[in-house]
């Protein structure tokens with residue numbers, strides 16, 4: 701199965717998003733709307749993208765009581781989002797509620813361990829000894845699988861193991877970097893080729909593409925590599 705690229709619209713305002721979408725034109729048909737843009741502009745970003753014929757991944761990483769998350773997932777589905785994230789650390793009841801609220805047209809992706817964590821920093825955040833990263837990701841993937849979620853979010857380091865243990869789940873992999881590229885605030889990065897070869901269903905392309913002098917050229921290069929793989 702081929703990995704689908706999703707472009708991260710990590711920009712402050714709708715005008716910036718429009719400029720990037722117009723620059724990429726028909727080369728990109730799937731966009732991620734995250735906390736920065738959604739907090740600034742709200743649902744009109746999703747409405748605008750849908751009007752342009754683009755699919756939307758609403759990366760809100762919900763974490764709240766089940767009733768609240770069920771309602772938010774229902775709202776995301778009404779907006780026309782194709783994918784929505786919730787945190788696995790919210791627990792089974794919360795993920796179940798998200799799946800129920802989202803319905804059949806919006807896929808719930810369960811965030812396992814953020815790609816900005818390595819094992820020691822995760823241990824500090826959780827207040828315990830550094831967990832084994834692969835085991836922690838698989839534990840949260842199991843929760844996603846049991847809830848009937850569409851997929852999970854993990855790094856390229858764990859995607860092969862997730863595919864092996866939970867073949868039904870569609871892995872979405874952020875932290876994508878071109879070989880030798882700056883890692884910024886990401887701790888667990890992978891190249892598009894390796895994440896795709898290991899079974900990523902979706903690749904989130906952020907700064908590796910959007911901060912490049914010519915985003916469309918980098919995107920085309922990545923697409924060619926994926927098509928050849």
Ligand SMILES: O=c1ccn([C@@H]2O[C@H](COP(=O)(O)O)[C@@H](O)[C@H]2O)c(=O)[nH]1
Pocket residue numbers: 708710732734759811813814815816853854874875876884886904905906907908
């Ligand atoms: O674990 C996660 C979950 C989500 N993200 C999001 O993906 C992009 C990555 O952007 P880059 O510029 O490629 O670093 C960003 O929107 C994050 O919110 C993630 O990085 N890790």
